[in-house]
Amino acid sequence: MDQAVFDEIYTKNFPATEAVPVDTITAAMSARQKDGTHLDGKRFTLCYSGVLPGESEDKRRPIAFAQGGTLDAGPEGVVSFAEYLAVNDEFRGHGMLHVMLGFVNATSMAAVAKENQTTGANKTLLGSVWEIDPKGRGDSAKDRLYTPVRNAIYDRAGAFVVMGRDQEGQLHPVHAQPDVTPDGDCGDWHLHFVYRPQNPEHVQFDKAKLLAVSRGYDSYFADWAATGKRGVNAQTIASAADYKHALHRRFDEVSLIQPSKAPADWDMARGDALIAKIVAEDFGLSHPDGKAYEELDYFDPAIRNSIADRAAAGFEQERLDARAAAEATQ
Structure with a gap:
């Protein structure tokens, strides 16, 4: 992956509190190439490049970027996880989010098919998960005011925020990202956890699936930690996992809520x-x-x-x- 891609989209647009250091990402990618697992689809880094209408080919540059993998969701199957999904500023408003979600979906489906063929399993791709900022998150008024706009985009994409619901009907958060900052000075970082079903007519995501995906999420970040580079490590993963476990004990049921209507x-x-x-x-x-x-x-x-x-x-x-x-x- 060209360093320019990270500089253009990932480093430029991704909040520092949420971004795995680039040298950690490239180390993990190199390790997967060495052990021959870089094409299995269980971890992926995708970049889509292009030009605006009327521009010459020499103006081709990164348009959108996606990074993630597949997470186990229990006996029924797996979900694709888009750890980071972004569109370059000047290309926004042209449907690129849906294009990149399509790439993520296709890559994950290929990974599931390959695993089924190799192991004899019969798993299916249940949908996609990713993280989003809640309404009002951001360290500037501009960032905070953009969150409702972004949530409306996720509404149209068919996504739902996963929330816990207790016996009194109270909603509870369900998720946190481990500290991935180079200096480890951020701590656990709460984010909304979003689910987009593969079949819009079959929207089901219960607590058992949430717990399975949460464990798979921790394993995903363990791959970054295994590089020994800056950022996420075993201790920060365990800290976020403990926080999530405490959240999960607050409820027995899961509710799926449109992002624009989520707390x-x-x-x-x-x-x-x-x-x-x-x-x-x-x-x-x-x-x-x-x-x-x-x-x-x-x-x-x-x-x-x-x-x-x-x-x-x-x-x-x-x-x-x-x-x-x-x-x-x-």
């Missing part, structure tokens, strides 16, 4: 210390006297509710400010 960051912050911390840091919140929050503060329900209320109000103000700025330029 916002501040909604989930009311019941979760990790998300409250992320929200407070994104919005630059502190105690009323200006004192910074400490780790134990996020376990206080009153403080979490205060953070949630102020973040929701802050987001609404950002939305109004953006509308006023747009109207002023008309």
